[in-house]
Amino acid sequence: MNFSDLVAAVEAAGLNASRLVDRVPSPRTVSANTGYSIVDTESGFAVMAGMGRGEITELPDDGYRFASESDACEFVWRQIRSNASPDLLLEEDKRLLRQEAAASIARQTAAYDLQQDIAARREIGVNSSYNVRFLQARLERAQVNSDLYNIGGYAEGCYCIAVSHSGVWETYVGERGEKTDSRVYPTEADACIAFLGLMAWTEWHE
Numbered sequence: 001m002n003f004s005d006l007v008a009a010v011e012a013a014g015l016n017a018s019r020l021v022d023r024v025p026s027p028r029t030v031s032a033n034t035g036y037s038i039v040d041t042e043s044g045f046a047v048m049a050g051m052g053r054g055e056i057t058e059l060p061d062d063g064y065r066f067a068s069e070s071d072a073c074e075f076v077w078r079q080i081r082s083n084a085s086p087d088l089l090l091e092e093d094k095r096l097l098r099q100e101a102a103a104s105i106a107r108q109t110a111a112y113d114l115q116q117d118i119a120a121r122r123e124i125g126v127n128s129s130y131n132v133r134f135l136q137a138r139l140e141r142a143q144v145n146s147d148l149y150n151i152g153g154y155a156e157g158c159y160c161i162a163v164s165h166s167g168v169w170e171t172y173v174g175e176r177g178e179k180t181d182s183r184v185y186p187t188e189a190d191a192c193i194a195f196l197g198l199m200a201w202t203e204w205h206e
Contacts, residue, residue, distance in 0.1 A: 003038060006073040013085055020080060032056050036076045041065065043183045045072040060104040063194070067181045075100070106197060130189040132161065135196060144199050154179070161195045163188075171195050 001009075003023045010017040020035040030037045032050040036059075039046040044065030048056050058064065059079070066072040078097055081088045089097075132151050139149065150158040156174045164170050164184070169191035172179035185191040 001070050001073045001077065003069060003073055006077055009077055010080060013081070013088060015080070015084060021076060030056055036079065038069065038072045038076065040069070043185075045069055047072050047076055060100055061108055064104075065183055108197075130192050132188065132192060135161070135192040138196060139199060142199075149195075149199060150174070159195070159198060161191055171198065 003021075006021055007017045010020055019033075022031065022034045022037045024030055024037050024039055027039055027041070027046065027048065030039065030048045030050070032052060032054045034050045037048045037050070039048060044067055046065055047059045049059050050056055060075070066075065078089070078093050078100075081093065082097055136151055139146075148159060150160045151162070153162045154160055154174050156177070158174050159171070160174055160179075161169070161171045169185045169188050170179075170182055171185070171191055171194055172182040174180075183194065185194060
């Protein structure tokens with residue numbers, strides 16, 4: 001599903017596509033009066049929802065990026081049907097909605113736990129910087145299956161976190177010699193937080 005398909009689906013459902021969906025080149029051009037805006041960013045596709053009164057929120061949670069326009073459009077279409085026309089949802093749609101909600105909760109919980117961890121370390125005078133060594137310790141403490149991930153470089157069939165050749169921190173999935181679902185982050189700490197949330201969701205889902 002691309003954006004044109006999304007517009008056609010919304011209109012076929014008897015809904016006002018111009019008010020519900022938009023595709024914009026930058027977060028700065030998102031309107032709070034549009035239901036869902038799909039934004040092409042450097043690290044993937046963002047979905048931003050207009051809340052009215054000038055308020056905008058990211059979905060499914062702050063900072064999340066979809067790997068493709070298709071993934072973002074399908075997510076928005078599920079959200080629209082869930083809110084406006086639940087009878088149009090298939091069983092697979094309902095399963096994906098539950099899965100997406102659980103993943104979002106897992107990411108937010110992991111981020112909150114991390115903040116608490118850093119605060120506790122700061123109180124006792126321990127270096128509060130969050131890096132891959134700290135990430136490794138957290139994953140081991142949580143008994144996350146080490147076959148699922150790799151820290152420091154590419155590994156086939158694993159979730160990976162590493163510094164790219166350009167010096168940017170990134171996370172991705174190693175698949176057939178390629179980096180799929182790749183996302184980049186401004187700092188090592190940001191990448192570690194995102195990776196921890198991903199691992200929390202993966203372990204919960206498994």
